[in-house]
Amino acid sequence: MWMEHPGWVLFGTWVAALFTLGIATFLYKDNPVYKFCEAVFVGISAGYWFVSYFWQTLLPKLGYPFYAGVKTMFVGPAEWGWLVLLIPGTLGVMMLLRLVPKAGWIARWPLAFIVGYTAGLRLITFLQSNAMTQLQNSVQPVVRYDASGQFLGWESFNILLVTVGTFAGLFYFFFSQEHKGVFGRVARVGTWFLMITFGAAFGYTVMGRMSLLIGRLDFLLADWLHLIR
Amino acid sequence: MARQQQSEKCASHKPARMGRASGILLFLMLALSASVVFAQAPNGGAAPRSASDPQAADTKGDEGGSIMLRWTLSPDDSAGQVTGYEIFRAAKPDGPFQSVGFASRGSARFADGSTDDDSAYYYKIVTTGPGGSTETAVIGPARSTAEWFNSNRANVLVIGLLISGAVLYYIASARKGKKLFIRRIAGLEAVHDAIGRATEMGRPILYIPGIQDMDDVQTVAGVTILGYVARTIAEYDTKLEVPTSRSIVMSTARETIKAAFLSAGRPEKYSDDMVNYITDEQFGYVAAVDGIMVREKPATCFYMGAFFAEALIMAETGNSIGAIQIAGTAMPAQLPFFVAACDYTLIGEELFAASAYLSNEPRQLGSLKGQDVGKSIAMLAIAAGTALFTLNQILRVEWFASAGQWLKNLFIVN
Numbered sequence: 001m002w003m004e005h006p007g008w009v010l011f012g013t014w015v016a017a018l019f020t021l022g023i024a025t026f027l028y029k030d031n032p033v034y035k036f037c038e039a040v041f042v043g044i045s046a047g048y049w050f051v052s053y054f055w056q057t058l059l060p061k062l063g064y065p066f067y068a069g070v071k072t073m074f075v076g077p078a079e080w081g082w083l084v085l086l087i088p089g090t091l092g093v094m095m096l097l098r099l100v101p102k103a104g105w106i107a108r109w110p111l112a113f114i115v116g117y118t119a120g121l122r123l124i125t126f127l128q129s130n131a132m133t134q135l136q137n138s139v140q141p142v143v144r145y146d147a148s149g150q151f152l153g154w155e156s157f158n159i160l161l162v163t164v165g166t167f168a169g170l171f172y173f174f175f176s177q178e179h180k181g182v183f184g185r186v187a188r189v190g191t192w193f194l195m196i197t198f199g200a201a202f203g204y205t206v207m208g209r210m211s212l213l214i215g216r217l218d219f220l221l222a223d224w225l226h227l228i229r
Numbered sequence: 230m231a232r233q234q235q236s237e238k239c240a241s242h243k244p245a246r247m248g249r250a251s252g253i254l255l256f257l258m259l260a261l262s263a264s265v266v267f268a269q270a271p272n273g274g275a276a277p278r279s280a281s282d283p284q285a286a287d288t289k290g291d292e293g294g295s296i297m298l299r300w301t302l303s304p305d306d307s308a309g310q311v312t313g314y315e316i317f318r319a320a321k322p323d324g325p326f327q328s329v330g331f332a333s334r335g336s337a338r339f340a341d342g343s344t345d346d347d348s349a350y351y352y353k354i355v356t357t358g359p360g361g362s363t364e365t366a367v368i369g370p371a372r373s374t375a376e377w378f379n380s381n382r383a384n385v386l387v388i389g390l391l392i393s394g395a396v397l398y399y400i401a402s403a404r405k406g407k408k409l410f411i412r413r414i415a416g417l418e419a420v421h422d423a424i425g426r427a428t429e430m431g432r433p434i435l436y437i438p439g440i441q442d443m444d445d446v447q448t449v450a451g452v453t454i455l456g457y458v459a460r461t462i463a464e465y466d467t468k469l470e471v472p473t474s475r476s477i478v479m480s481t482a483r484e485t486i487k488a489a490f491l492s493a494g495r496p497e498k499y500s501d502d503m504v505n506y507i508t509d510e511q512f513g514y515v516a517a518v519d520g521i522m523v524r525e526k527p528a529t530c531f532y533m534g535a536f537f538a539e540a541l542i543m544a545e546t547g548n549s550i551g552a553i554q555i556a557g558t559a560m561p562a563q564l565p566f567f568v569a570a571c572d573y574t575l576i577g578e579e580l581f582a583a584s585a586y587l588s589n590e591p592r593q594l595g596s597l598k599g600q601d602v603g604k605s606i607a608m609l610a611i612a613a614g615t616a617l618f619t620l621n622q623i624l625r626v627e628w629f630a631s632a633g634q635w636l637k638n639l640f641i642v643n
Contacts, residue, residue: 023516030523038516045510098480111443111481118444126446128385128642135607136640139614139633141622163615170608173578176601178412194576195568202565
């Protein structure tokens with residue numbers, strides 16, 4: 001492959017490094033270099049995704065099976081399964097009718113189909129994975145003993161904490177009741193649990209972002225400038 | 230010389246010594262291996278007798294992709310001469326057979342969950358033990374099929390019907406004029422103020438409906454809230470910008486805003502230019518949105534939908550230009566960033582409640598009330614189950630554990 005030629009690899013490294021620095025200039029302020037890098041990034045990525053969808057989704061999932069199905073009508077044995085492809089194909093064409101001003105309203109039907117099927121499909125998925133699995137794991141004794149009958153204090157405390165947090169969180173997300181009185185106090189405990197969780201998640205994710213930064217610096221200092229090995 | 234003789238003497242003794250040492254070592258190894266064999270195989274090392282009466286058939290009441298195998302345990306199973314049953318599968322009766330799983334000693338069934346529906350499969354069950362292995366005759370062909378009703382998930386249907394029933398009941402109540410109470414949500418109270426501020430400052434409003442497609446419920450919620458925001462914007466005559474990262478979201482957002490402007494009686498103010506497609510690429514999209522922020526300096530930024538690593542980058546840029554920021558997402562990893570960088574944040578389900586809260590429309594309010602019924606059921610189940618299991622631990626009464634397990638089983642998804 002010509003792209004694996006050392007000259008091209010070096011060229012690619014230089015382009016990537018200069019664009020990295022170009023995007024990083026945004027830290028100072030908006031400037032022509034950033035605008036250029038932004039425009040190139042957006043343009044190339046939009047084009048890339050178009051090509052990617054065309055070759056990896058449209059053709060293998062609709063174009064090729066459709067063609068193969070139609071072909072069986074002429075060279076046999078005839079198969080009819082491909083007819084189901086007419087549904088997404090028609091919906092796709094209806095979506096494109098948005099480009100025709102007088103027929104633009106037709107594009108609302110495939111949109112309605114997408115939103116409707118999403119809501120129906122996700123209802124079951126969320127009910128199973130979020131609600132029921134969570135519920136199932138939340139039902140457990142808050143007092144624990146080991147096989148010899150010894151009370152497991154720390155483990156019991158952990159489970160109690162999780163149970164209280166789950167309850168208080170559910171109180172917070174209860175919309176039919178004003179957060180006042182005892183209900184309000186429990187909901188406030190729920191808020192505390194949420195905020196502590198967010199704090200921990202914040203720290204955890206910042207550490208993840210630091211590793212991304214280190215990765216980029218490693219590219220600049222090792223792959224590009226060869227200052228470190 | 231003496232030293233040389235000594236060394237020669239030692240050398241002449243070496244093979245004999247080595248021979249003795251090797252003999253002792255060999256004896257020890259044999260003794261050790263024999264002890265291991267006798268410890269593991271009481272029958273003196275013979276292979277266990279095979280499992281019998283093997284059967285393979287489609288797993289009933291499932292969504293397909295699974296064949297259930299059953300057999301009668303080897304007579305040597307309880308005697309400890311069996312380690313387990315290995316399941317072999319082939320597309321033809323004469324093979325080649327490949328292992329697809331292993332059932333431990335005492336198990337008389339195995340679900341092969343890696344089958345293609347309507348394809349023929351042949352199986353044999355190999356009983357393994359320390360003394361060797363024996364196999365059943367080849368059985369088959371067996372085919373897996375998907376049933377119309379997955380009885381393993383009947384509990385999902387019942388719970389879904391319960392919640393849906395509650396939603397329908399409250400929608401009907403709301404339509405009959407019953408007033409449904411929804412508690413105040415601070416982040417949504419601020420929406421009007423934020424739009425008003427942008428109007429007074431003469432600066433645009435930026436609305437980001439997340440970076441996922443319309444098959445994500447968070448995007449659906451984000452676009453629904455956009456409808457309400459757009460309607461208020463139409464009344465206030467403020468400039469709106471909606472950059473999107475998915476083409477279908479762009480189309481849906483355009484339709485939503487057009488409908489909102491129409492319902493506000495200002496259809497002439499709508500323009501397709503309010504909504505633009507940028508790119509599907511996550512960080513390319515962020516680079517463009519950040520550019521829009523610093524160049525057009527919107528007075529208000531909304532982030533409503535599904536977000537990933539770009540959440541903090543956008544919220545920080547919005548913060549740096551002094552915009553009022555209202556965010557809403559159900560992505561647990563991104564919520565901390567929005568809480569830190571935005572003025573108001575809708576946490577998780579508040580995002581889905583927002584459209585009902587903002588519109589005050591009976592159908593949506595009824596839906597929200599119905600969901601609260603679902604939460605009540607969840608709280609009662611957790612409280613009852615936890616109490617039963619805890620009482621079992623303290624009082625050691627088995628009935629409590631059985632009742633708790635029964636309750637827990639209601640929520641197990643197979």
